[in-house]
Amino acid sequence: MADEKRLNPIADILANEVEELRHGKGQPQFDNDDFPSADKVKAVGERVGFVSRDSVAVKQDETQEAVEVRKPYRWTTGRNRTTTIRASDETINLFDKVATKLKLQKGVVLERALAAFIRETGVDVDD
Amino acid sequence: MPIIVFASSKGGAGKSTSACLLANALANTGANVTVIDADPNRPLTRWASHAKLPDNLKVVTNKDESTILAEIKESAANSEFVIVDLEGVASVTVSYAISRANLVVIPVQGSHLDAVEAAKAVRLVRNQEEAFERKIPFAILFTRTSPAIRGRTLASIEQNFKEAGYPVFTTQLLEREAYKAIFSCGKTLYQLTSSHSSNIDKAVRNSEQFALESIRIVRGLPVEHPDSLDHGQDDKPNVAEIA
Ligand SMILES: Nc1ncnc2c1ncn2[C@@H]1O[C@H](COP(=O)(O)OP(=O)(O)OP(=O)(O)O)[C@@H](O)[C@H]1O
Ligand SMILES: [Mg+2]
Numbered sequence: 001m002a003d004e005k006r007l008n009p010i011a012d013i014l015a016n017e018v019e020e021l022r023h024g025k026g027q028p029q030f031d032n033d034d035f036p037s038a039d040k041v042k043a044v045g046e047r048v049g050f051v052s053r054d055s056v057a058v059k060q061d062e063t064q065e066a067v068e069v070r071k072p073y074r075w076t077t078g079r080n081r082t083t084t085i086r087a088s089d090e091t092i093n094l095f096d097k098v099a100t101k102l103k104l105q106k107g108v109v110l111e112r113a114l115a116a117f118i119r120e121t122g123v124d125v126d127d
Numbered sequence: 128m129p130i131i132v133f134a135s136s137k138g139g140a141g142k143s144t145s146a147c148l149l150a151n152a153l154a155n156t157g158a159n160v161t162v163i164d165a166d167p168n169r170p171l172t173r174w175a176s177h178a179k180l181p182d183n184l185k186v187v188t189n190k191d192e193s194t195i196l197a198e199i200k201e202s203a204a205n206s207e208f209v210i211v212d213l214e215g216v217a218s219v220t221v222s223y224a225i226s227r228a229n230l231v232v233i234p235v236q237g238s239h240l241d242a243v244e245a246a247k248a249v250r251l252v253r254n255q256e257e258a259f260e261r262k263i264p265f266a267i268l269f270t271r272t273s274p275a276i277r278g279r280t281l282a283s284i285e286q287n288f289k290e291a292g293y294p295v296f297t298t299q300l301l302e303r304e305a306y307k308a309i310f311s312c313g314k315t316l317y318q319l320t321s322s323h324s325s326n327i328d329k330a331v332r333n334s335e336q337f338a339l340e341s342i343r344i345v346r347g348l349p350v351e352h353p354d355s356l357d358h359g360q361d362d363k364p365n366v367a368e369i370a
Contacts, residue, residue: 010335015156017342022128022158022207036226036259038196045222045256048250050136051165053192053218097311 079107129345130199130209132228134251137244138215141234141270143170143339144170145210150231150342151309151316152331152338153208154184161197161206163188170310171184177313192220199227212249217247217309225307228256230345231265234300237272237281249293264344269299298336299348305330 026054045051098110118125131149133142147160154160158249175186185206189198195211202209211224219352223249225231233248235241245267252265265287272281288295300306307318308324316334319327343350 010332011155014152014335014339014342017339017346018153018156018158018207021346023194023335036196036255036261038223040221040258041226041255042219044254048254049247050217050219050222053216053220059306093311100307100311123167 079105128205128207128209129342130203130211130227130228131230131232131341131345132211132213132224132227133234134213134221134248135233135235135241135244136215136217136221136247137235137241140215140236140241140244140365141223141268141300143164143212144310145232145234145268145270145300147171147174148300148306148316149341150184150208152208152314152335153210154181155317155335157183158208159183159206159305160210161202162184162186163195163202163211164211164260164316165195165211165220165348167191173248173296174310174313178309178315178318180315189220192218192223194221195223196227197273199224203227204301219362220257221248222251225252225263226259228263228265230341231263232268232337232341233265234268234270234297235284236270237278237284239280239284245288245293246291249291254350264294264297264347266344271302272299274301275365296340297310298333298340300337301329301333303330303333306334315326 014074042052095106095109099106102109105110133146135142141167150160150162154332160183162175163183165174169188171186172188178203179305180186187198187202189195199209199211206291211228213221213224231248231252233245235245242329248264252263256263257262269285285295303326304320305316305324305327308314308319312319312323314323316331320329321332340350
């Protein structure tokens, strides 16, 4: 039994810490009335560049490759239609996974997958 | 009722993943945990909608910057731990959340861009500390590090932080398949099985160590690692420098 416990000593130590905290040992004081007002917090944040979301253009590091495609881009790509496809859990999970791994929007993955499929099968899609 | 906030204006630094792991580890001890998803992209709300969460773990979705303070206040009144996941931008919501935090976790991957954005978050914390005469504990958390190798960039960033006097978590969250699987499979870390990912036990231990260290910081106690514990670097071969 003791051995079994020792398999994951961290879980026990963590549970113990939480228990001590629960009994007020080192519990931080939380009193909302003591906290600075929203206006003051906002002013301090703005001094170091933390501004209202409404006033920032959607920020994306140019150095970062194709992360999640954000709104303005989506509107200019023409990828604005939705469709429903019945598929198995497995297939949908795989779709998610590929999009996440490649950091691509799903519409882009679909386009590329179709292009690959057309190449592979040689199917003629031009009427 | 500690409030633990994950902040970095660098997109993809590991905020949502680390926040989720902390929530999982704390809830697994039986504690009541509320996660506030304050990212308009709603990553954790989406996760929670797929996952079958235990009763003592819940995710609430924050509307916008005008609601975050009330959301934090309400969650703090109703749960033992409040964890706030923020969007990767420098927004007022970030300022608000930090103003209520008992710990600000600033995730950093081993890139200089991450380090620059981390420094911005630290600046915000320190400005608030000064303006409001309130100590706001914070620490840098290295995420997605390799179990086997420690790159030069990471080492140099670590050195810079040290020189700047930034506290850094002893535990690093390693790059783990299991940490992705919780999102792709829609499960808590403790619901994963070997069919979802390998090395789940190691992933659990690593995130619990991170949780343990977080609580010690909140409690104002020195970080204590029992001798048997490695500091996140649990896979041999050991630390090697690579070019
Ligand atoms: N420790 C880890 N191991 C493996 N993958 C990780 C780890 N941490 C983060 N990731 C992966 O890195 C990517 C970004 O992580 P995450 O979404 O947590 O960052 P974030 O800071 O919340 O991003 P954002 O700023 O967009 O909200 C995700 O694909 C996630 O699965
Ligand atoms: Mg996130």
